[in-house]
Amino acid sequence: MRREADLGERQGRRFFFRNGTMDFDAGWVLGYSQLGGLAPGEVFECLNAIKDGDPDSWVQAFAAMAQRQEDAALNDTTSPSGNRFLAAAVAARAAWHLVDPGSDAAHRLHDQLERCFQASLAASESALAALEIPTSVGALPGYASAPIDQPCTAAATWYVVIGGGDTFREDLYFFGGARALQEGYEVLLVDLPGQGSTPYRGLHFGEPTVVALREILMGLRDNWPSARIVLTGFSGGGYFTLKAIDDPATAARIRLDALVASTPVTDIALLLQRGMPKILARRPYGLASRVATLVAGRMSKAMHRAIAKYQWQFGTDWIGGIIPLAAAAGVVEASNLDVPLLALVGVSEPAEADRQAREVFAEIAARQPASRMVNFERWTGADAHCQVNNLGLAQDTAMSWLADVLGPPRQAMAVRARGDGGWAT
Amino acid sequence: MRREADLGERQGRRFFFRNGTMDFDAGWVLGYSQLGGLAPGEVFECLNAIKDGDPDSWVQAFAAMAQRQEDAALNDTTSPSGNRFLAAAVAARAAWHLVDPGSDAAHRLHDQLERCFQASLAASESALAALEIPTSVGALPGYASAPIDQPCTAAATWYVVIGGGDTFREDLYFFGGARALQEGYEVLLVDLPGQGSTPYRGLHFGEPTVVALREILMGLRDNWPSARIVLTGFSGGGYFTLKAIDDPATAARIRLDALVASTPVTDIALLLQRGMPKILARRPYGLASRVATLVAGRMSKAMHRAIAKYQWQFGTDWIGGIIPLAAAAGVVEASNLDVPLLALVGVSEPAEADRQAREVFAEIAARQPASRMVNFERWTGADAHCQVNNLGLAQDTAMSWLADVLGPPRQAMAVRARGDGGWAT
Numbered sequence: 001m002r003r004e005a006d007l008g009e010r011q012g013r014r015f016f017f018r019n020g021t022m023d024f025d026a027g028w029v030l031g032y033s034q035l036g037g038l039a040p041g042e043v044f045e046c047l048n049a050i051k052d053g054d055p056d057s058w059v060q061a062f063a064a065m066a067q068r069q070e071d072a073a074l075n076d077t078t079s080p081s082g083n084r085f086l087a088a089a090v091a092a093r094a095a096w097h098l099v100d101p102g103s104d105a106a107h108r109l110h111d112q113l114e115r116c117f118q119a120s121l122a123a124s125e126s127a128l129a130a131l132e133i134p135t136s137v138g139a140l141p142g143y144a145s146a147p148i149d150q151p152c153t154a155a156a157t158w159y160v161v162i163g164g165g166d167t168f169r170e171d172l173y174f175f176g177g178a179r180a181l182q183e184g185y186e187v188l189l190v191d192l193p194g195q196g197s198t199p200y201r202g203l204h205f206g207e208p209t210v211v212a213l214r215e216i217l218m219g220l221r222d223n224w225p226s227a228r229i230v231l232t233g234f235s236g237g238g239y240f241t242l243k244a245i246d247d248p249a250t251a252a253r254i255r256l257d258a259l260v261a262s263t264p265v266t267d268i269a270l271l272l273q274r275g276m277p278k279i280l281a282r283r284p285y286g287l288a289s290r291v292a293t294l295v296a297g298r299m300s301k302a303m304h305r306a307i308a309k310y311q312w313q314f315g316t317d318w319i320g321g322i323i324p325l326a327a328a329a330g331v332v333e334a335s336n337l338d339v340p341l342l343a344l345v346g347v348s349e350p351a352e353a354d355r356q357a358r359e360v361f362a363e364i365a366a367r368q369p370a371s372r373m374v375n376f377e378r379w380t381g382a383d384a385h386c387q388v389n390n391l392g393l394a395q396d397t398a399m400s401w402l403a404d405v406l407g408p409p410r411q412a413m414a415v416r417a418r419g420d421g422g423w424a425t
Numbered sequence: 426m427r428r429e430a431d432l433g434e435r436q437g438r439r440f441f442f443r444n445g446t447m448d449f450d451a452g453w454v455l456g457y458s459q460l461g462g463l464a465p466g467e468v469f470e471c472l473n474a475i476k477d478g479d480p481d482s483w484v485q486a487f488a489a490m491a492q493r494q495e496d497a498a499l500n501d502t503t504s505p506s507g508n509r510f511l512a513a514a515v516a517a518r519a520a521w522h523l524v525d526p527g528s529d530a531a532h533r534l535h536d537q538l539e540r541c542f543q544a545s546l547a548a549s550e551s552a553l554a555a556l557e558i559p560t561s562v563g564a565l566p567g568y569a570s571a572p573i574d575q576p577c578t579a580a581a582t583w584y585v586v587i588g589g590g591d592t593f594r595e596d597l598y599f600f601g602g603a604r605a606l607q608e609g610y611e612v613l614l615v616d617l618p619g620q621g622s623t624p625y626r627g628l629h630f631g632e633p634t635v636v637a638l639r640e641i642l643m644g645l646r647d648n649w650p651s652a653r654i655v656l657t658g659f660s661g662g663g664y665f666t667l668k669a670i671d672d673p674a675t676a677a678r679i680r681l682d683a684l685v686a687s688t689p690v691t692d693i694a695l696l697l698q699r700g701m702p703k704i705l706a707r708r709p710y711g712l713a714s715r716v717a718t719l720v721a722g723r724m725s726k727a728m729h730r731a732i733a734k735y736q737w738q739f740g741t742d743w744i745g746g747i748i749p750l751a752a753a754a755g756v757v758e759a760s761n762l763d764v765p766l767l768a769l770v771g772v773s774e775p776a777e778a779d780r781q782a783r784e785v786f787a788e789i790a791a792r793q794p795a796s797r798m799v800n801f802e803r804w805t806g807a808d809a810h811c812q813v814n815n816l817g818l819a820q821d822t823a824m825s826w827l828a829d830v831l832g833p834p835r836q837a838m839a840v841r842a843r844g845d846g847g848w849a850t
Contacts, residue, residue, distance in 0.1 A: 033459055034465060038806075041452070041807060042804070068804050381463075389467075390464035390466040390467060392461075
């Protein structure tokens, strides 16, 4: 259940799954069962069909589950369709995780993810609605509980969720979106360039990721001058959210009220470099690394699939190339950060992530004493990367801290027509 | 994750837990994580510490988790205490499951279960409050969301949950109690003679179990003449609930509005006899069976512990003796049953349970066409006994059927002072 300290080892062990130990991906899918979608019994029905080290068996098991869930949502009248559609979305999402992103199967799974997730929102009369968010680097897919492109003077509290290298906007529902809505926040979930399906649009990780996030936050603030804005970032989002507000002029315009990051990191290129198997990250990037990639690809089908996905997200044909691309977005200027921070850190995080989190937390806490760092021990079951093995505890912790720092959240009920599966514009 | 068809084999394989397959007890605890308490990561933190076939290692792992959770609930201010206390209760309950029920450790774990569960109710401002329910066979421990011992003319809808041979009143919270409260029902959870901690009071399974349930339901109806009453039974409760209303005079006085049973069975003695290893159940009950028990006890520590618990619940020193004691309560007179029934049946149930459920369902459905039988296939993850591997789906199914049959539930808000952790009397 714990994320391995070394990214390469983690990927190489994606299917190390026996006698009670669990790999990160399996633990992640199981972790979602706390919050809806697939139940533990359904997750194990899939996991029991998987062959260690064979990503195709993973894809087949979860794709079949997605189809059964969607069929049941459409045809089985013995239970409400809302959670069946959500289960189908989770299963399609899990299947996509280890598919070749350029394949037809990947496109079909992605369509199913969006179709079923949105059907679930409609069936459960959620206030969340899908939207396209225009930015200077391209339009981005998101979900929001109220319009963000129209002026509103309501004193609402916005809860913005940003993911990392392995998230779709639908994942952000599980990383706090659903909980925040339930607690009374207005919610915005968005895939930045490189995230979710955006590489299908020709958008990739790098500087545009940060540019887009800054524009979205400035736009939200401009339209909602009286709102409070909480920004939350998970995995790579722990870097993007910090980077978005490390420019004083931008930060002054956004006027962020609180930041939650798991894990807050300041140098994503260094993190990737230290996490990647040494031969792949070797400088200068050259033939040796390219050969090593091919070797590594033969060593583990699952690792090969993961590498293909990261290359696709960064718009490169070479895994070593993601490091300079990540570096292009820049190191976070920690001395410019001035907003209360809740830093969530699992003890099973890579050592470098832990080091950067402690450093940036100390810097911010000196200026913002309401800041807190919570280190999740192994026994809490929240020690994995992004607390995927106990999302409930991470969200309990965030909600508790936000209530202390900001008081109770507010929703702008007046601007929304509830009950139609979305908001009126 | 599936319950073995043979009770003996199931018990013998309690710790068969490798490479993705799960035994029933582990699946049960994991199943609760859908509904609160221990998260998947916390459950696996315990399971990873367990040695196959060694019940003491199970007890130690969950007891240690219970203590850590209770300490955190009392001392850790970074998250709300409500779910921490609930997690402590679930862990203490899981530990108790394989402890010698007569030991000091069992008493300490039971005290911790009650203390932490009730602290969780208080912390979350639940309407549920602990109560003692007087009956002619003794006082019984329960939880209720409104007083049941005082007259009330409110048109509330009561949701009564009855468990089986492996449930405490706190388990009933997970078997529908929490969900029903959330959906707008008044909720009553009760341990009948033989269930939960009642053997500590000298109460055991048998005829008194049925007598007590009849009295409680008659008392509820007498005090709440305008209420609708939904009776739900899980595991052995699938028998007790049917037996409680198979006497026409009693049924006429209770005026039950709907019955949900997983699994509805009519002959518990036959079910036990067919499920027990043949040598233990051999008639006449004699020396051969007694010797076989000792042998079986040596064969598997976990089975030995399970046998000790069942003997304790039936008030006998011999496992074979539970069959005539179960038989004493009598076979259900199915021809007298006349209330809409939702029969929940997992495909991994023992064949005899499935057979009895189909038979009694056919009988009732002929008189009550609103009745439904839902058979949960393996892929639904709800195929295990009592749907422990997908409690959410079972509860979705029950709530959906009840809404069709009875319309929306009602709570008697006026008689309750909410927000004080219980109801005012």
